[in-house]
Amino acid sequence: MKKFNLSKTTKDNLWTYGIVLVIALITGILLLTGNLSSLMEGLLVPICSYVILAVSLNLTVGILGELSLGHAGFMCVGAFTSAFFSKLTENVITVDIVRFILAIIIGAAFAGLMGILIGMPVLRLKGDYLAIVTLAFGEIIKNVINVLYIGIDSKGIHFSMKDSMALGLEPDGKIIIKGAQGITGTPKDSSFLIGVILIFITLFIVLNLIHSRDGRAIMAIRDNLIAAESVGINITKYKMMAFSISAALAGVAGVLYAHNLNSLMATPKNFGYNMSIMILVYVVLGGIGNIKGSVIAAVVLTVLPEVLRGMNNYRMLIYAIVLIVIMLFSWSPKCLEWREVFMEKYIRPRFAKKTSEEGK
Amino acid sequence: MALLETKNLSISFGGLRAVDGFNIKIEQGQLYGLIGPNGAGKTTIFNLLTGVYRPSEGKIFLDGEDITGKKTIDINKAGVARTFQNIRLFKKLSVKDNVKVGLHNSYHYSTLCGIFRLPHYYKVEAQMNERAMELLKVFDLDGDAETTAENLPYGKQRKLEIARALATNPKLLLLDEPAAGMNPNETIELMNTIRFVRDKFQMTILLIEHDMKLVSGICEELTVLNFGKVLTQGKTGEVLNNPEVIKAYLGE
Structure with a gap:
């Protein structure tokens, strides 16, 4: 029999896909057998979109090495453009899945485009400055959408930033985006299955990108910009590539999120600063540059507050303690040392034994 | 035609003339050394040659092509590669x-x-x-x-x-203090590697180095820099015995 010799990166990638598959299967079985509370059921699609967000932000933060605090802004762009499209074509394209695939493409394209537009000025900055400016752009996107009014009638699409009266619609017209009230009645096309498929597509894109020629260039820029330039890497091109792909994937998460809600509003809670920070927490806790970790962190940290709901007042307190403990466990030097010793003592010898036996 | 030629290469940072009228001619396949006391402007010259800095005056020609003022990545594509003093x-x-x-x-x-x-x-x-x-x-x-x-x-x-x-x-390899922090054995090994690289790849190499054993061991020609100006240029043996050079390194 031919023995498969997988490289370390391939093995690592398979682990990542495997983890998602296992979590999805377990959740799927629980869902089908009716063992999931309605609360958890409602969380399934948001969890999928948080996972996509965490993985895509890890591309910017972990792989490109630039701290972005405006990731929710790109999600917002994806959510609203796609919801707008779906609402507009609800009666034109009657096959749900076709309309949803088109919505995903549109959401990703607009978010990616926004990534390029914002990336052009922002990526000239470094470190803290870049973080602050992305934060500002994220808020700008949210606030602009909050005052946006778009309506449609027989004459075409009307647009205003004042109020719904300023649209001047004919009596037969309908308002699609209604300022702070957002979009209501978006077709509910998202499902857990679609969410999982989108997670796989995101992982496929991100992992394959990392382990390709372009990915190496992006990581080279992260590790040493001056050296990367000296071996002929086009810094602007690759920074822009990583940033816009990351933005486009955040857009996909936005599409998924938007098509799960009956009324989509750009509130600070779902598309604001808090959201951006929350995604960053997933990335940091999962390990910067560790895609597998982002997935796990996003799932655990979304489920955790809901599981703790029974403890009522102490819920957020425990959540905070758990956050701190994970942080200490994954980053403190003593813990790292302990983990290393543990691996050396108990895990490695077993593997070594196995391989030496296989060798015979 | 020389592989690398600079004409009156100069750069000022504010009032400081870091490199002043630097001329050099390196032939294809040569192993050329650039030496001088600390702060003489050696690394600045490397940064000028690789487009990190833009020269205030002067021209750089690689294989007859004018590469003055080009971007780092274009200079790399034209055929200049380098290593760094701090890895x-x-x-x-x-x-x-x-x-x-x-x-x-x-x-x-x-x-x-x-x-x-x-x-x-x-x-x-x-x-x-x-x-x-x-x-x-x-x-x-x-x-x-x-x-x-x-x-x-x-x-x-x-x-x-x-x-x-x-x-x-690359056509030209710039090595910035390749032996820095190495012990004598490693230095000897490095000397052999550099010679080997030159012979195997027919590479032209310009290196900055403080280790005189390495410099006298492998460099065919030297340029000595002091306070941004060329002190002397020529065959390694002659340059190292020049009293001006000894004075610049050891003082009077």
């Missing part, structure tokens, strides 16, 4: 990937080809791996190919930097 590796990447980043512009496939793993991707990656391993073998690093670069011992990190620079297929 600048891609720390988190594997040793092999460091070299593969150096091969970036020699092997091509599109982004989509990389994401969707088309057959072309596997073909080009295999070629890149093969070429990278060839280069690593030259420096006796092939056993460490999968090691993370930051975990290499110091001497090997220096070698990896040279390997990465060579991966860009």
Whole structure:
């Protein structure tokens, strides 16, 4: 029999896909057998979109090495453009899945485009400055959408930033985006299955990108910009590539999120600063540059507050303690040392034994 | 025609004339040394040659082509590669990937080809791996190919930097203090490697070095720099015995 010799990166990638598959299967079985509370059921699609967000932000933060605090802004762009499209074509394209695939493409394209537009000025900055400016752009996107009014009638699409009266619609017209009230009645096309498929597509894109020629260039820029330039890497091109792909994937998460809600509003809670920070927490806790970790962190940290709901007042307190403990466990030097010793003592010898036996 | 020629190369930082009227002519295949006391402007000259700084005055010609004021990546594409005084590796990447980043512009496939793993991707990656391993073998690093670069011992990190620079297929290799921080044995090994690189790749090498044993051992010609100005130029033996040079290094 031919023995498969997988490289370390391939093995690592398979682990990542495997983890998602296992979590999805377990959740799927629980869902089908009716063992999931309605609360958890409602969380399934948001969890999928948080996972996509965490993985895509890890591309910017972990792989490109630039701290972005405006990731929710790109999600917002994806959510609203796609919801707008779906609402507009609800009666034109009657096959749900076709309309949803088109919505995903549109959401990703607009978010990616926004990534390029914002990336052009922002990526000239470094470190803290870049973080602050992305934060500002994220808020700008949210606030602009909050005052946006778009309506449609027989004459075409009307647009205003004042109020719904300023649209001047004919009596037969309908308002699609209604300022702070957002979009209501978006077709509910998202499902857990679609969410999982989108997670796989995101992982496929991100992992394959990392382990390709372009990915190496992006990581080279992260590790040493001056050296990367000296071996002929086009810094602007690759920074822009990583940033816009990351933005486009955040857009996909936005599409998924938007098509799960009956009324989509750009509130600070779902598309604001808090959201951006929350995604960053997933990335940091999962390990910067560790895609597998982002997935796990996003799932655990979304489920955790809901599981703790029974403890009522102490819920957020425990959540905070758990956050701190994970942080200490994954980053403190003593813990790292302990983990290393543990691996050396108990895990490695077993593997070594196995391989030496296989060798015979 | 000289491979590298500079004419009256100068740069000022504010009121400081860091490099003043620097002229040099390096022939194809030469091993050329650039020496001088600390702060003489040696690394500044490297930064001028590789486009990190733009010269205030003067011209740089590589193989007859004017590369003055070009961007770093274009100068690299024109055929100048360098190493750094303080090692600048891609720390988190594997040793092999460091070299593969150096091969970036020699092997091509599109982004989509990389994401969707088309057959072309596997073909080009295999070629890149093969070429990278060839280069690593030259420096006796092939056993460490999968090691993370930051975990290499110091001497090997220096070698990896040279390997990465060579991966860009340059005409001229600039080495900034390659022997810094090495013990005498490592230095001798490095001397052999540099000579080997020159012979195997028919490379032209310009190096900055403080270790006089290395300089007198391998450099054919020298330029001595002091306070941004050329003190003397010529054959290694003559230059090192020049009383002016001794004075610049040791004082009166």
